[in-house]
Amino acid sequence: MVVPEGHSIHRLATRHAELFAGEKPQVSSPQGRFAEGAALISGTLLESTEAYGKHLLHHYAGEMTLHIHLGLYGKFTDGAGEPPAPVGQVRLRMVGDRHWLDLRGPTACELLTPGEVEALRARLGPDPLRADADPARAYARISRSPTPLAALLLDQSVVAGTGLIFVTEALFRAGLPPLLPGRNLTPAGWQALWADLVELMTLAVERGRIDTVRPAHLPEAMGRAPRVDRHGGEVYVYRRSGDPCHVCGSAVSRGELGGRNLYWCAACQAG
Ligand SMILES: [Zn+2]
Numbered sequence: 001m002v003v004p005e006g007h008s009i010h011r012l013a014t015r016h017a018e019l020f021a022g023e024k025p026q027v028s029s030p031q032g033r034f035a036e037g038a039a040l041i042s043g044t045l046l047e048s049t050e051a052y053g054k055h056l057l058h059h060y061a062g063e064m065t066l067h068i069h070l071g072l073y074g075k076f077t078d079g080a081g082e083p084p085a086p087v088g089q090v091r092l093r094m095v096g097d098r099h100w101l102d103l104r105g106p107t108a109c110e111l112l113t114p115g116e117v118e119a120l121r122a123r124l125g126p127d128p129l130r131a132d133a134d135p136a137r138a139y140a141r142i143s144r145s146p147t148p149l150a151a152l153l154l155d156q157s158v159v160a161g162t163g164l165i166f167v168t169e170a171l172f173r174a175g176l177p178p179l180l181p182g183r184n185l186t187p188a189g190w191q192a193l194w195a196d197l198v199e200l201m202t203l204a205v206e207r208g209r210i211d212t213v214r215p216a217h218l219p220e221a222m223g224r225a226p227r228v229d230r231h232g233g234e235v236y237v238y239r240r241s242g243d244p245c246h247v248c249g250s251a252v253s254r255g256e257l258g259g260r261n262l263y264w265c266a267a268c269q270a271g
Contacts, residue, residue: 006161053160
């Protein structure tokens with residue numbers, strides 16, 4: 001299982017605004033675990049939605065915010081017209097004028113006060129998909145730390161929204177070894193890495209999948225078979241251990257960092 005990366009949460013925020021913003025949806029918790037919170041916002045104007053890293057926020061009138069974190073198992077389904085009878089553990093159901101939406105299995109589904117929303121933002125690093133992101137905040141952490149760069153970029157308090165695919169692929173594209181201590185990353189190196197994360201993640205929001213391969217390394221350009229993987233998308237190293245690097249042909253390496261798999265090309269990412 002893989003926690004959804006930030007681009008999918010930004011896509012959900014946009015979709016939920018299209019489905020419900022400006023309406024007063026009926027909100028319930030068929031399973032019961034969010035019954036009290038649902039009753040507080042049901043019938044209230046949904047003003048806006050936003051994503052911050054892997055966190056989804058629905059802002060209701062009266063300064064009430066619904067906070068959702070999908071975690072490993074959370075999943076939304078939605079549809080037009082009348083909702084079906086609830087199936088399984090539906091934590092949250094929203095029914096608007098034209099659409100319905102169900103949420104099952106989230107790590108967090110709770111109401112936050114404005115102060116709690118501020119506290120959430122304060123514990124997250126800048127999100128490359130947000131216009132208000134300040135990459136200097138992340139570099140202040142990275143440039144002081146002996147921790148491997150890959151671990152820092154996966155730490156949501158350093159950068160928000162980046163998961164293993166974006167991190168491993170951005171490090172490959174930058175030619176940086178994943179175990180490089182953060183404090184060895186130059187300011188210019190960080191500037192380029194951040195710009196690449198913004199580009200890769202923005203493309204993923206548009207396409208709904210993560211593609212990181214430059215035109216010269218696409219299957220058609222190289223005369224190779226397209227990637228077959230449930231995550232979709234063309235990538236350089238993620239889950240390609242032992243396969244030939246698209247750039248230099250060396251076998252892609254795999255290692256572990258804090259219980260997570262890491263993938264890199266030892267030749268291209270020598271630093
Ligand atoms: Zn290589």
